[in-house]
Amino acid sequence: MSSQSFLSILTGSFSTPCADNPTVAMIEAGYRAAGIDARYINCDVRPDNLADAVLGAVAMEWAGFNCSLPHKVAVIDHLDELAESAKIIGAVNCVSIRDGKLIGDNTDGKGFLASLKDVTDPAGKRVLLLGAGGAARAIAVELGLAGAAHIMVVNRDPEKAETIAALVRDNTGCEAKASGWEGEVKVPGDVGIVINATSIGLGDAEAMPSVAPDTLRKDLVVADVIPNPPRTKLLRQAKERGCTVLDGLGMLVNQGVIGVELWLGKTLDAGVMQETLQEIFGADA
Numbered sequence: 001m002s003s004q005s006f007l008s009i010l011t012g013s014f015s016t017p018c019a020d021n022p023t024v025a026m027i028e029a030g031y032r033a034a035g036i037d038a039r040y041i042n043c044d045v046r047p048d049n050l051a052d053a054v055l056g057a058v059a060m061e062w063a064g065f066n067c068s069l070p071h072k073v074a075v076i077d078h079l080d081e082l083a084e085s086a087k088i089i090g091a092v093n094c095v096s097i098r099d100g101k102l103i104g105d106n107t108d109g110k111g112f113l114a115s116l117k118d119v120t121d122p123a124g125k126r127v128l129l130l131g132a133g134g135a136a137r138a139i140a141v142e143l144g145l146a147g148a149a150h151i152m153v154v155n156r157d158p159e160k161a162e163t164i165a166a167l168v169r170d171n172t173g174c175e176a177k178a179s180g181w182e183g184e185v186k187v188p189g190d191v192g193i194v195i196n197a198t199s200i201g202l203g204d205a206e207a208m209p210s211v212a213p214d215t216l217r218k219d220l221v222v223a224d225v226i227p228n229p230p231r232t233k234l235l236r237q238a239k240e241r242g243c244t245v246l247d248g249l250g251m252l253v254n255q256g257v258i259g260v261e262l263w264l265g266k267t268l269d270a271g272v273m274q275e276t277l278q279e280i281f282g283a284d285a
Ligand code: NDP
Pocket: 108, 111, 130, 131, 132, 133, 134, 135, 136, 155, 156, 157, 160, 181, 197, 198, 199, 200, 202, 225, 226, 227, 248, 249, 251, 252, 253, 255
C-alpha cells in the first residue's frame, strides 16, 4: 500500500469579482517552488454568501484565506480575534484558521512596508501619502507603527484624508495631517517618501496623479501601489528625475509571502512569485 498523502493543504481567496486577481498564480508558483503540497483556490463569493464561505473553509480545514473587495470589513463579524494593525485599520484581508479559531490580519500595509524597507527605512521620515481609501489606510497605519515621523494625507475627499490622519495620530506615535487635493500637489522639501495609494494608473499606463513634476527631487523615494501596469507614469517620471522608485508588484508579492507565513509558518521565495507576476503583466513589468 502507498504511504503517499493525497490530501493537500487548502488556502485561497474570497472576493467578487475575482477573475482578474492573479494572486492564485503567484502563490501556487511559490508553493511549487518550495515543494509544498498546498493549493490556493480563487473563489467568487458574493456578499450574501460570505458567512457560508467562511464556515465552509473551517469545515474543510483550510489553513486560511485572503479576503478582498467587498469583504475586507464584513468578514470581521465572522472572526474570533484580530491582530493589532487589523484592529486599528478596521479591515482584514488575511484570515488564519488555527484549531477552528479564525484570526484576522491585514497584510496590505505590511506587504507595502516590507517592499519599502528594501529601499529605505521609514523610521523618522516624513511621508506624503496620496489617497485615502483602503490601501492608503493600511499603509498609513503600518508606517505609523514603523516609526515614521509625519504623514501628510492628500485626498480628493478631504474628510477621508482626515479620518486616516486621525487614525494615525490616535493609534501610533506618528504625527499626521490631512489636506484636500487642489491642482498639482507640490512635494514639500522635508518629505522623504511619496506614495501613490490612489487607484489612478490602474489599467492605464498614461494616467498620473496630479503632482508637480519639478518637486520630484532625486533624493526622494517614490512608491506606487498600482500593480498593473507596474511601471506607472508617476514612477516613469520620478525615475527620469533620479528618484528611487518602487512599484506595486513588491507590495503584492510581500503580502502573499506574509499571508503564507501566517497560514503555514513557511516563507515562500519572493523572487519566484515576482517573476510569475512579471510574466502575467508583460515584459516591461
Ligand atoms: P479605494 O477605492 O478604497 O480608494 C481609492 C482612492 O483613490 C481614493 O482615495 C480615491 O479618492 C482615489 N482616487 C480614485 N480616482 C481618483 C482621481 N481621479 N483623482 C484623485 N483621487 C482618486 O481603493 P483601494 O484603496 O482599495 O485601492 C487603491 C489602489 O491600490 C487600487 O488601484 C488597487 O489596485 C491598489 N492596491 C494594490 C495592492 C498591491 O498589493 N499592490 C493591494 C491593495 C490595493 P476619493 O476618496 O476622493 O474618491
